[in-house]
Amino acid sequence: MSPNALIPSHRKPRRPSASSRALRAGVTGGFLTLAVTGATVPANAAEKPVSETQEMPTITTALATSAARSADTAEQVAFNYERQALQDSAFSHAAKAAEKHKAEAVKKAKAEAKKKAEEARKAKEAAEARASRSSERSTLSAPSSSTATGNTATLVSFLKAQLGKAYVLGSSGPSSYDCSGLTQAAFSQIGIDLPRVSQDQSTQGTQVGLDNLQVGDILYWGSAGSAYHVGVYIGDGKFIGAQNSSTGIVERPLDYDMPTGAVRVL
Template structure:
C-alpha cells in the first residue's frame, strides 16, 4: 500500500451509488435532461435536486405537415397559373374574332357600295345613250335640218327595195319620238324600223331585243344600206336604227331629238343584222 494511502487528502473520493444519474425523456415534443447528485454546494440547499432544461425538437408529424402544406401551395399555384393562361387565350380569341367580324363587315359594305356605283353608272350610260343631246359638236343641227342631210350626202347607189326603204326613212326625219308609236306622225326606235321594213314587204318583230336577232349578224366594218343596227347585246338590245350609207344611220333617238340622221360616231352601235 502506498504510504500516502492513509492520508485522507490523497484518497480518491468514493462514487456514491446515487452520486450521479442521467435521465432523459421526451415529453410534449421537448427533450428533457435531468442531472442529480448526492453532493451539492452548501449554498444550493434551497435549490431542487434536479435541474431541467427543455430543448425544442421537430417531430416526424410536424415534418409531414410542412411537406403536405408545401405540396398544397404548389398545386394551388399551378391551378392559378393554368387558369390565367386559359383566360388569356380566351381573351385573345375573342379579340381576334371581333377583329375578323369587323373586317368582314367592312368588306361587305365596300362590295355593296361598288355594286351600287356600278348599277348607277350603267343606268346613267343607258340614259345618256337614249337621250343624247342634239347639239353635240359632231352635229350640224336637228329636226328639219337633218331632213335635208340626204341632199348633201353622196348617193348610196341604192336601187329597188333598198332605195324604197331609204326614201321612206329619210321622209320620217324630223318627226317626233313617242314611246310605243309606230307612225305615221311619231315613232319610237323599233316602231320606226318595223314600219320602214313593212314598206318593202318584210315583217319584223316589234321590239328592239327581237329585231337584233331577226337576220344574219354582220360586222360593223362590212355594213350595207338597210342593215339594222342595234345597241346593247344581240337579243338584249335597248335601241335600234337603220344604216343608210356613207357612215350614217337613221333612227328615232329620244323625245329630245325625235327621228334624226346621225353619223355612226355619234353613238357607235354594238352590232348589226342583215335582213335584205
C-alpha cells in the first residue's frame, strides 16, 4: 500500500454513476427531471407531454362550435323579434281598420234610425190629422145633428146656384170653375178646406161604396190618388159637377157617367 493511500486528498474521486447523475439532476432541476434523465426515462413518460399538447385543437374546436351555436341563437332571437314586430304592426293596422269600419257602421245606423224616426213622426202626424178630420166629420154627419143637415143644405144650395156657369180649366170661381175648383169652393162654404186638384181630393176623408152614398159625398173618376175628375153627390141618384167646356156646370144622374168611387168628408 502506498503511503499516501490513507490521505483523502490523494484519493481519486469516484465517478458518479448514471443513476446518481439522474438523481442529482432531478434534485437540482425539479420539473425538468424528464428532460435531463435522457435514456433512463421510460418511453411512455417521454410521450406524455406530446399527448397533452394534442388536446389543444380539441378545446379550440369545442369553443368554435359553441360560438357558432351562440351566433345561430342570436340570429334566431333577432328573427323572432322581427317577426313579432311585423305581427304586431299587422294587428295594429287591422285593429285601426276595424275601428274605422265600426265607426262608419255606427254612423250609418244612426242616420238610418234618425230617418226612420222622422218618417214615423210624419206618419203619426198624418194619422192624427186624419183621425181628427174623421172625428169632425163623424160629428157633422150624425143623424141627429142639425148642424149636419144645415151643412149639406148649404152645400147643395151653393152647387145649384153655380149651374150654367162656364167650365174653365184652372178656374175656381166665382164666374167659372173647373171640376176640382167647384168642389173646393162648395166645401169652403161650410168650413171644410179641400186640396185644389182632383187627385188629392179623391184621397180625402173615408172611402165609401157607390151603393152607400150620402148627400155631400165627393165622387171621383179614375183611381183614388190619380183621379182625373170630381163631382158632388146631391141625393136622389144625382150629382153636380163642372163637366167640360161644352156643358159647363151641370146636374146629371149617376148613370150619365158612372163614377169610379167616392169619399166622405162630412
